[in-house]
Amino acid sequence: MFGNTKKVAQVIAAGLGTGEDIRLAKVNTITPQDTTALDLLIVGSPTHAWGPTEAIKAFLGSLQPNLLSGVRAAAFDTQYRSRLSGSAAKKIEKALRRQGCSIVAPAIGFFVTGGEGPLAEGELDKATAWAKQILDAWPPRDTEGPGS
Template sequence: MKALIVYDSGFGNTKSIAEAIATGLASLDAKVLPVGQLRPDDISSGDLLVVGSPINGWRPTQKTMEALSRLGSRGLAGVVAAGFDTRVKLFIHGDAAKKITKTLKEAGASTISKPMAFYVKGTEGPLLDGETSRATAWGEELLSIAKEYGTQRSA
């Protein structure tokens, strides 16, 4: 099993979260990749795919959705996946992570976590204190779930 963390980032906040998640997935061969560089051959059955985007107009960025569409046309059967976003902490906001997770599931991936949000101060950030630590911990949690999921599938 390998892990691929794919992100789009306007101001570097989502990239920082993706890198922190990769730190939590350290025992897997975790690779962090900008969404524009993602190719369908980068992910295969048995892998963990984590996709993140800032909220842009109440949803994931167009680049993120185009990349997911390319992956979805090939199918993600056998892939375990999770989605996250970066957002301003407001009462009303979009939910890119939920849309990413739904798209991953529709493409055949087995989602192993609820959609995750990480918070920034204002449109450009920076990240709120503690968010990178929280992302690393989430990466560790994803690692544990993915390994357990893989063990159950092979039994």
């Protein structure tokens, strides 16, 4: 809503690499078909009322059962740094698991200092580190690692 989640998404995408095989998209511009033949799907959302936005919920609800079977996936959110924040990411992760995704990094929250942001200090570095954690869970399943 205010650009903070987008900023985190951009940093995660940049941390994963460059090139045409990485696509960063707003949820209302993608269709369930866009999610086929993916190696990795990362879904992020601001936390609204302790969960994902209505748009993210609608997207997750629109996926046919097992459409994402075997796809690597991970979820993040932005939220207040508070015990009462709730976590959109954990709910997204649960939905991705239900779709048959294999979760490659634990759901993570990035903190904002006010409803409209900005992100707290260090959160973008945390996003880069999380992207690295995802890369470290590579190479893709069907590729044999070095020396094997």
